[in-house]
Amino acid sequence: MSDNLYEQIGGETAVNAAVDIFYRKVLADDRINQFFDGVDMEQQAAKQKGFLTFAFGGPNNYTGKDMRDGHAHLVARGLNDSHFDAVMENLGNTLKELNVPDELIGRAAAIAESVRDDVLGR
């Protein structure tokens, strides 16, 4: 079996399946959904797709600076560790729902976790 996480999770097909489920969980989550009020849903879904591709170890051009710049306005509105934790939880539950094995979920979570400080502007 390939050691490539993105291929093991299922590549672009998996991302497409995950994006609706993940975004729906995020929007329904009262801990974090205030950050999504008033945003264009299609653009947001495209961003979620970028994030999931990144977390699944797929091809992306995201940098720490992008993460900082992209979230600075949310940090100014109070985005903190508890919100990041909530997103991580939704990510994990999305992958569980898609029957992704725990070991792969752990690896995706570790990738997502690696941008915590950039997202929170630290």
Next chain:
Amino acid sequence: MIKYEGRNYSLDQNETVLDCLLRHGIAPPYSCKSGLCHTCLMRATQGTPTSDSQKGLKQSQISQNYFLGCACVPNEFMDITLPNSEAFRSITTVLNIAQLNDSVLRLRLKKPDNFNYFAGQYVTIYNNNGIGRSYSLASVPGTDDFLEFHIQVIPNGTVSNWIKQAVSVDDSITIGEAIGSGIYTNDNLKQSIALIGTGTGLAPLYGILRTALLKQHKGDIRLYHGSRSSANLYLQDALQQLANEHSAFTYIPCISGAEPLPEALTAGRANDVALKDIVNFKKWRVYLCGNADMVKASKRSIFLAGASMQDISADPFAHA
């Protein structure tokens, strides 16, 4: 070789459309350069985009030759434009103006020869001072040989009042090209379709509905048309007639204001009635048109009720 906004550019080997334009000092909107963010969405008016460059786009965008510039290494000549750029205008003739109800006019224009569109798209209509407003097409290409628009006459509305007061049959009128991705795609004939609109949001839905019926759509089609009062509904007879002729189609006119209602009308806002009625939108194709607040709120609530983002088309009207 590609043509972009009227000028030719030659591509290097394996160069994407976006990279080629950037190399030539042209900066179309772009962001991720990975085919994910869709910021560099473009459209080919000539030539066919590569399938790689259409991954992740909506079926309706694919059928209109939309593609992502960052993911397209062309294998043939392409003439490229940005979405919604008003490259084309045509001058046409007014065929007919009729009153659909107290505040809605039906405007029919001659279809210019080179004018292509899909039912459900919209067109900018320009007044004699060159001020434009977008109106949805209610006509169906191939079936109707005219272009039909439903014009809500708004107090102080620059273009709508001009149409009402100054435009008559046989006048010339300038229009833009048809744009918008809220169109019928017959890639899944069995999919259930919900058409939800308020006011003249009915216009594009009427075109989409008739297209779906024409293509012998097999899944359920439910049209929720909302209006404040029963006097503001229109096309009721035509829609009820279609419902009588096609068992898969149900017409549900909804009235949000307080008034005693006959049995044929449902009390409530169209979007609320649809949510209560359908409950779980998983696997549904949904079209939302009309009042901008309704469209925005419904897009979210219908997504949360299970519809895939890919399956929701939203067309908010600035004044509806």
